[in-house]
Amino acid sequence: MQPTVKKTVKTIIHQGNDYLICVKANQKSxxxxxxxxxxxxxxxxxxxxxxxxxxxxVERIVEVFDCLAGIAPDWLGLRRLVRVQRQGRRQGKSYDQVSYYISSLATTARQFAIAIQGHWGIENRLHWVKDVVLSEDECPLKQGHAPANWGLIRSWAINLFRLQGHTSITKAQRRVAHDIEALLLLVQ
Known part of the structure; x- marks a missing residue:
């Protein structure tokens, strides 16, 4: 996985862009x-x-480091390391999570916090909805073009609901599930 990530980073930098990449435990060193x-x-x-x-x-503490000692030099454009600690309570249970990132950006901890939360906003508004609400991972269709086609249909449905002002996809599904007229109004 490492060479592919580094090739992607190289492409990003050569195209004049920046990166912010989550460092996971499977990238051991x-x-x-x-x-x-x-x-x-x-x-x-x-x-x-x-x-x-x-x-x-939740309390978030975002720390930015410019010390890059011992990091492989083939991470092209690397300028900052970021540590994000999330502590809090979710449904009465305490949690403490730490995430690490590398970036070609030399910006403030506040700007990194905004970028990272923006990513999670996308994750929560699309991927989580597809996985949990629409049961994408449980779909029995795994062969040929079916998974990609159903993924497009799910994205299309989510976008239609959002365009109609629905913030809850679950409630939107319930509203149109047995009402063909309401369903047809989504596509007009």
Whole structure:
């Protein structure tokens, strides 16, 4: 996986763009090195935020590091390491998560926090809806073009519901499930 990621990073940089990539434990040496740097070096920028929504409370601490000692030089354009700690309570249960990122951007912790939360917004508004609400992972159609075609249909349905102002895809499904006129109004 590593050579493919590095090739992608090279393409991104050569096209004049920047990257922000989550470093996962399956990238063992990079993950361990970023962990060590964030433990040993002082951050150049820190941003803290708290959020309370529904049955969830979370505090985020985003730290940015410019120390790149020991990171392989073939991560083209690498300028910053980012550590994000999320602590809080979800449905009465405590949690503490730490994520690491590498980036070609040299920006503030606040800007990284906005970018990372923006990514999760996409994850929660599309991928989570497809996986959980529309049961995409449980779909028995696994052969040929069927998975891609059904993926397009699911995305199309989600977008139609969103265009009609629905914030809950579950409620939107229930509203049109047995009402052909309401269903047809979605596509007009």
């Amino acid at each position: 990079l993950y361990e090195r970023v962990q060590a740097i964030s433990a040993d070096c002082a951050p150049v920028s820190v941003y803290r935020s708290t959020e309370s929504t529904r049955q969830r409370q």
